[in-house]
Amino acid sequence: MPVYNTGSAGLDDFDPLREYLAQQTRVELVLTFDEIEDILGFALPRASQRASWWEKERNPENARPQRDAIRDGGYEATRLADGKGVRFRRLSAGRFRPGR
Numbered sequence: 001m002p003v004y005n006t007g008s009a010g011l012d013d014f015d016p017l018r019e020y021l022a023q024q025t026r027v028e029l030v031l032t033f034d035e036i037e038d039i040l041g042f043a044l045p046r047a048s049q050r051a052s053w054w055e056k057e058r059n060p061e062n063a064r065p066q067r068d069a070i071r072d073g074g075y076e077a078t079r080l081a082d083g084k085g086v087r088f089r090r091l092s093a094g095r096f097r098p099g100r
Helices: 011-022 033-040 065-072
Strands: 028-032 075-079 085-090
Touching: 011 033, 011 065, 028 033, 033 085, 065 075
Parallel strands: none
Antiparallel strands: 028 085, 075 085
Protein backbone atom coordinates (compact mmCIF):
# COMPACT_ATOMS: atom_id res chain seq x y z
CA MET A 1 0.00 0.00 0.00
CA PRO A 2 1.49 3.37 -0.97
CA VAL A 3 2.36 5.91 1.71
CA TYR A 4 0.41 9.15 1.38
CA ASN A 5 2.53 11.97 0.04
CA THR A 6 1.75 14.91 2.30
CA GLY A 7 4.61 17.17 1.24
CA SER A 8 5.57 18.65 -2.07
CA ALA A 9 7.19 16.04 -4.25
CA GLY A 10 10.38 16.66 -6.17
CA LEU A 11 11.32 15.45 -9.62
CA ASP A 12 13.25 12.50 -8.18
CA ASP A 13 10.05 11.27 -6.52
CA PHE A 14 8.54 10.84 -9.98
CA ASP A 15 11.55 8.98 -11.46
CA PRO A 16 9.71 5.62 -11.29
CA LEU A 17 6.89 7.03 -13.44
CA ARG A 18 9.37 8.59 -15.88
CA GLU A 19 11.23 5.28 -16.16
CA TYR A 20 8.00 3.30 -16.57
CA LEU A 21 6.82 5.57 -19.38
CA ALA A 22 10.23 5.57 -21.08
CA GLN A 23 10.01 1.76 -21.34
CA GLN A 24 6.58 1.81 -22.99
CA THR A 25 6.23 1.26 -26.73
CA ARG A 26 2.56 2.13 -27.08
CA VAL A 27 1.45 5.43 -28.59
CA GLU A 28 -1.24 5.75 -25.93
CA LEU A 29 -1.93 4.08 -22.60
CA VAL A 30 -4.29 4.60 -19.69
CA LEU A 31 -3.36 4.07 -16.05
CA THR A 32 -5.67 4.27 -13.05
CA PHE A 33 -4.62 6.37 -10.09
CA ASP A 34 -4.01 3.13 -8.15
CA GLU A 35 -1.67 1.88 -10.90
CA ILE A 36 0.23 5.18 -10.89
CA GLU A 37 0.55 5.03 -7.09
CA ASP A 38 1.87 1.46 -7.35
CA ILE A 39 4.50 2.61 -9.85
CA LEU A 40 5.50 5.56 -7.66
CA GLY A 41 5.36 3.76 -4.33
CA PHE A 42 3.34 6.53 -2.67
CA ALA A 43 -0.16 7.91 -2.78
CA LEU A 44 -0.82 10.85 -5.05
CA PRO A 45 -1.87 14.11 -3.43
CA ARG A 46 -5.50 15.19 -3.55
CA ALA A 47 -4.53 17.78 -6.19
CA SER A 48 -3.89 14.95 -8.64
CA GLN A 49 -7.66 14.58 -9.02
CA ARG A 50 -7.69 17.90 -10.92
CA ALA A 51 -7.07 17.79 -14.65
CA SER A 52 -4.69 20.75 -14.43
CA TRP A 53 -2.30 18.73 -12.24
CA TRP A 54 -1.55 16.43 -15.17
CA GLU A 55 -1.74 18.65 -18.21
CA LYS A 56 1.35 20.24 -19.70
CA GLU A 57 2.24 23.65 -18.36
CA ARG A 58 1.42 26.63 -20.47
CA ASN A 59 3.74 28.84 -18.46
CA PRO A 60 7.24 27.84 -17.23
CA GLU A 61 6.34 29.31 -13.83
CA ASN A 62 3.73 26.54 -13.51
CA ALA A 63 6.24 23.71 -14.00
CA ARG A 64 5.58 20.70 -11.76
CA PRO A 65 7.76 17.65 -11.14
CA GLN A 66 5.12 15.16 -12.27
CA ARG A 67 4.73 17.00 -15.59
CA ASP A 68 8.50 17.05 -16.12
CA ALA A 69 8.76 13.32 -15.38
CA ILE A 70 5.92 12.52 -17.80
CA ARG A 71 7.45 14.66 -20.55
CA ASP A 72 10.92 13.21 -19.93
CA GLY A 73 9.36 9.76 -20.20
CA GLY A 74 8.20 10.73 -23.70
CA TYR A 75 4.52 11.35 -23.02
CA GLU A 76 1.95 14.00 -22.26
CA ALA A 77 -0.89 13.30 -19.85
CA THR A 78 -4.57 14.09 -19.61
CA ARG A 79 -6.84 13.12 -16.75
CA LEU A 80 -9.75 10.97 -17.92
CA ALA A 81 -13.13 12.68 -18.04
CA ASP A 82 -14.54 10.16 -15.56
CA GLY A 83 -11.77 11.12 -13.10
CA LYS A 84 -10.63 7.51 -12.62
CA GLY A 85 -7.25 7.66 -14.28
CA VAL A 86 -4.85 9.32 -16.69
CA ARG A 87 -4.33 8.92 -20.44
CA PHE A 88 -0.71 9.13 -21.55
CA ARG A 89 -0.06 9.93 -25.20
CA ARG A 90 3.42 9.65 -26.71
CA LEU A 91 4.98 12.93 -27.73
CA SER A 92 6.01 13.37 -31.34
CA ALA A 93 9.76 13.26 -32.01
CA GLY A 94 10.01 17.04 -32.26
CA ARG A 95 8.40 17.59 -28.85
CA PHE A 96 10.23 14.88 -26.91
CA ARG A 97 13.36 16.03 -25.14
CA PRO A 98 14.78 13.18 -23.04
CA GLY A 99 17.05 13.91 -20.11
CA ARG A 100 16.10 17.53 -19.84
